[in-house]
Amino acid sequence: MLIHPWDAAHDDAEWQDWLAAHDFGQLAVNGLDGEPPFVQPLHFAYDAGRREVVTHLARPNPIWAALEAHPRVTLSVVDDYTFIPGTWHAPEGAPPEHGTPTSFYAAVQLHCVAHVVDDAQEKADLLHRQLAHFQPRGDHAEVAPGQAPFGRMLPGIRGLRLEVADVRAKFKFGGNKPRATQARVTGLLAERDGPGDAAARTHQLRRLGRSG
Template sequence: MYIPKYFKVTNIDEIKEFVQMNSFGTIVTTKQGKPIATHLPLELHKNGDDYYITGHMAYGNPQWRTLDTNEDVLVMYQGPHAYISSSWYTHENVPTWNYQAVHIYGKASVLNEEELKEDLASLLHKYEKHRKDPVLWEKLSPQLINQELKGIVGFKIKVKEIQAAYKLSQNRNEEDYLNIVDQLSVEENLTSQQMAEVMKKRVENHQ
């Protein structure tokens, strides 16, 4: 991923937080030179000094058969994004687009059944624990679990390289930056409003 110096993010804790909040990602592999991709919840974990991404896909999805044969797989995460009009600047310029994205490269392998069960239990806990009547792993019947396990393939990716870009108008002066935030806040589409909140938070964290 091409990342100009203004927008490069290297703080691993910041990247981990971003992935946790935007964990519905895209996994990309190749088959006979052709890229193939699947959109999935892909969780980032730390085990000792190493980082891993885990996920699962349908058994009927042929992409899982490429996991062991690809030297590297690519996982992409994206946050809010928004069109930035150059009419919001105090000087003449061209429009652009703000966004947040993380690309992670690594070596993939298929999970065994016990590893898959542990990963599914963790996934349910993350997304169900705060609900009034959570659907947790231990509440599911063995019959349902065994039936569902036959239809999916779990995998893990040992992280080799992380690339992160937050293009949030960091290269603009303060007046332009704050005006961009104000303009995004009143845009009708939700992603523009979300981008405004991200940019506000960035200012607050640097004060």
């Protein structure tokens, strides 16, 4: 992922705060020799303190052989995207049709080392960590090996811990444009109010404030 200086996260807090509100992404794993990469959509829980991601997948999933052969993986999360028409970015004094269209989006890529979890108790512990994120009110039964209702399901899954080695974060919201152009686009996003526009506008206003 290309990250220009004007699209880079201002600091770790920017991408960490954004990622804290996003827990669904795509896990990319190198394929076995001669095969294309595996890309697995999944829910996950990111633990900032431990710098790791926890998740699980069904045991029959074809990703496991590739994952064990190539444990260095990328977890990609993309959201808050919207299309910016070229007419919105036309330079001052130029015909509107001379503007260049582009995309706005936020993206975080976690480069990780994968650790497969097969021990029954360790899988139960991993699931509790996920449940603490997704069902924090505790409205779920305990997961324990050999105990109902979930113990019998543990052999059907494999746990996955992703040890985060590097983070690449990008907030592409027109930071290379003159401030007047950016301000115009924030107004046009509010006026259009299509899918993703409000989130993109929030990013743009925040980053305009940081760069001012």
